[in-house]
Amino acid sequence: MKKIINNPNHVVTEMLQGIVKAHPELQYFEGVEVICKKDKKKKVGLVSGGGSGHEPAHAGYVGTGMLDAAVSGNVFASPSPDRVLKGIQEANTGEGVLLIIKNYSGDIMNFDMAKELAEMEGIRVESVVVKDDVAVKDSTYSTGRRGIAGTVFVHKLAGAKSETGASLDEVKRVAEKTITNIRSMGMAMTPCTLPAVGKPGFVLEENEVEIGMGIHGEPGVEKTTIKTAVELAEILCNKILDDYDYEGSEVALMVNGLGATPLMELYILNNEVEKVLSKHNIKIHKTFVGNYMTALEMAGCSITLLKLDDELKELLDAPCDTPAMKV
């Protein structure tokens, strides 16, 4: 295993220490692995999180216009309820807190328990669950669809709404509307290695890729031979377009890298995705190309479409200032 680490069991703590050194506007609570903003404004608090290994998600999205706190579990493991509770406490300024949860059974359970604990302390908490991945119906760690890169759009739009001083109900409504309008689909070309395990979690042959693989290496739709960018754009987009009606609409597009895929390849894919969407009379309002929701050093990508109306467009374009996204 070739990784720039020290002790495999300390990667999350040392990473979060490294994040706040690079971003002194953020605060780190060691032990509970919570990253939050130092400067707090009275508004609805937004909390997300999950297993580590998906950087910049979620700590990289803490800042003005997106999250107020991010809670990290170990690599690919859900954070415990006490950690999530600490995130809620730090994000709370008296206006209530919205939890943005990716649909994995462990996350659902732990975030729900933390919600109950926070409510016992008198904090009003609501939650939404992101399940944007159209690849499979149920998966290794989820009942129903998995939550993947589309979650970043939920952070962005709910965060923008929260900055306007909207109520918890209003911020939740925007998060749910965003979730309704998002679909994602991905593929993987290489496995990744958990630091504490030391060897790859699965095997893909020299010329093999897996369409629809999850961000923890969960099985996808099919293993197949390596595809061209043209073919990949069609396979991934068509699966999304078959699932939700984007025809003729205006969208935000995310071409997301899983960690080890160079920007060159993501931009080549973006070039083809635009052609597919254009054939369907879909207008791209804004495109995000980069590593937004990763799986350690997995090579691969995902495509996310978010259907926009005037409200969502305004929230997407609103300013934000976080380590991983600035608008």
Place this chain on the structure above:
Amino acid sequence: MKKIINNPNHVVTEMLQGIVKAHPELQYFEGVEVICKKDKKKKVGLVSGGGSGHEPAHAGYVGTGMLDAAVSGNVFASPSPDRVLKGIQEANTGEGVLLIIKNYSGDIMNFDMAKELAEMEGIRVESVVVKDDVAVKDSTYSTGRRGIAGTVFVHKLAGAKSETGASLDEVKRVAEKTITNIRSMGMAMTPCTLPAVGKPGFVLEENEVEIGMGIHGEPGVEKTTIKTAVELAEILCNKILDDYDYEGSEVALMVNGLGATPLMELYILNNEVEKVLSKHNIKIHKTFVGNYMTALEMAGCSITLLKLDDELKELLDAPCDTPAMKV
């Protein structure tokens, strides 16, 4: 070879098409492979470029406060003089143009020829050469030190100076002062594969890394066994600190990924680098962690230090808005 591409010979063109689709504020001149800003302000023009495969360098740094045009060669191959000339022509608004060249023999030759061609057209052109890599004295493709990730700081500071309406001589002075104050040092853990070649350019054994390897896979200082983050931070920083006096000064720090190294590892390294610099009483004014100057899907990293004075600090903190850097 597992890459998201179509024809290996068309990767640069298709990538640049994909970039302008994601960033409609940029313009692409196909054939000469130049990316420039659509909105031009009367000011000294800044042009950089070089072989492709180092994305987001350099097209990702075109925008307000950084470059006015980026010129791409084929993968790891210098752009021809006619391409560079087109970049100069597009960046010129009558105030002259500064070329920021990484120190590789091919780039020096082609940029110099383009400079002469532009001067024959009556455009005033000056140039600076970045040679920040302290690893080796001469290298496969360079006489003298190689230019690597530190180049991004030259784009940033010269770009900020140019935005103030400064003269070509003043912008050049800032670029040269920046270059004087920059040192970088890197290491590689895996090779990368040129699309048109189809197999890795060199071999590193399962537990082997190369200290000081260049961003085209050029030989470094030594092949050795994999190091911890603590050891790596010391090896890379000490080589830099032995070369230039940063003791007690204030710096900008870049922890750069070479393409396939996850953010998790870069932040863990950042955590250790801060400790080493702190021991030398070096104050970090601003930290940049991410993929700023890559080598396709190579795994590895580099550290860059820029010594700041009041002038450079102000230019570093000045706003910029480009695909790959927003301040």
